[in-house]
Amino acid sequence: TQLLEQSPQFLSIQEGENLTVYCNSSSVFSSLQWYRQEPGEGPVLLVTVVTGGEVKKLKRLTFQFGDARKDSSLHITAAQPGDTGLYLCAGARSTGGFKTIFGAGTRLFVKA
Amino acid sequence: SAVISQKPSRDICQRGTSLTIQCQVDSQVTMMFWYRQQPGQSLTLIATANQGSEATYESGFVIDKFPISRPNLTFSTLTVSNMSPEDSSIYLCSVEGGLAGVTDTQYFGPGTRLTVL
Numbered sequence: 001t002q003l004l005e006q007s008p009q010f011l012s013i014q015e016g017e018n019l020t021v022y023c024n025s026s027s028v029f030s031s032l033q034w035y036r037q038e039p040g041e042g043p044v045l046l047v048t049v050v051t052g053g054e055v056k057k058l059k060r061l062t063f064q065f066g067d068a069r070k071d072s073s074l075h076i077t078a079a080q081p082g083d084t085g086l087y088l089c090a091g092a093r094s095t096g097g098f099k100t101i102f103g104a105g106t107r108l109f110v111k112a
Numbered sequence: 113s114a115v116i117s118q119k120p121s122r123d124i125c126q127r128g129t130s131l132t133i134q135c136q137v138d139s140q141v142t143m144m145f146w147y148r149q150q151p152g153q154s155l156t157l158i159a160t161a162n163q164g165s166e167a168t169y170e171s172g173f174v175i176d177k178f179p180i181s182r183p184n185l186t187f188s189t190l191t192v193s194n195m196s197p198e199d200s201s202i203y204l205c206s207v208e209g210g211l212a213g214v215t216d217t218q219y220f221g222p223g224t225r226l227t228v229l
Contacts, residue, residue, distance in 0.1 A: 031217065033217055033218070035220075040222075040223075040225070041222055041223065042116075042204050042206075042220035042221050042222045042223045043155070043204075043220045044220070045217065045218075045219060048217045088154060088155070090218070092217070100157070100218060102154045102155045102156075103154060104153075104154045105153075105154045107152075
């Protein structure tokens with residue numbers, strides 16, 4: 001069974017602080033996605049990383065895909081209350097049929 | 113990315129009844145997916161729906177409980193049958209799409225929040 005372990009599960013921080021969310025697996029993924037979900041809405045795609053070692057930046061968010069394509073991290077610099085939400089990582093495998101595995105999610109609360 | 117809509121956005125239903133959720137996409141897509149997200153949890157794949165063939169269900173989900181239709185390349189329905197309070201969840205449809213050469217990114221609809229009394 002493929003697992004994608006996401007940590008931490010819950011994070012409550014003050015505005016301005018930095019944070020990192022991790023996703024780890026023993027499986028190799030063809031790509032990995034990060035989503036953000038707000039209450040009452042579906043997950044919204046933030047980024048897809050494809051290449052081992054790839055780093056992508058989206059304003060204050062930095063995403064990294066591990067060299068072996070088994071793990072990924074999301075780093076938020078100077079968090080703001082608007083960053084509050086559920087962050088989900090999802091690993092995709094195309095071999096043997098399309099399959100996406102979701103992490104358990106990190107619920108982030110940024111206090112003003 | 114595709115624009116996905118779902119109806120209804122939310123519903124409150126009585127135990128033993130059934131609810132059909134609709135998912136409409138603004139472009140033709142080969143693969144559509146149905147997920148369940150229980151309160152405070154991540155996403156669990158219910159089934160994959162391809163046009164012209166029967167849906168493929170994940171372990172723990174069966175067609176009698178969650179019948180799916182996929183009449184064309186832009187539309188799908190999921191029915192939650194004989195509901196119980198344990199079926200209270202957000203139900204999400206998604207489609208495959210994304211970057212050129214990378215087809216395994218999924219895009220999600222806004223979800224249907226179901227409460228079963």
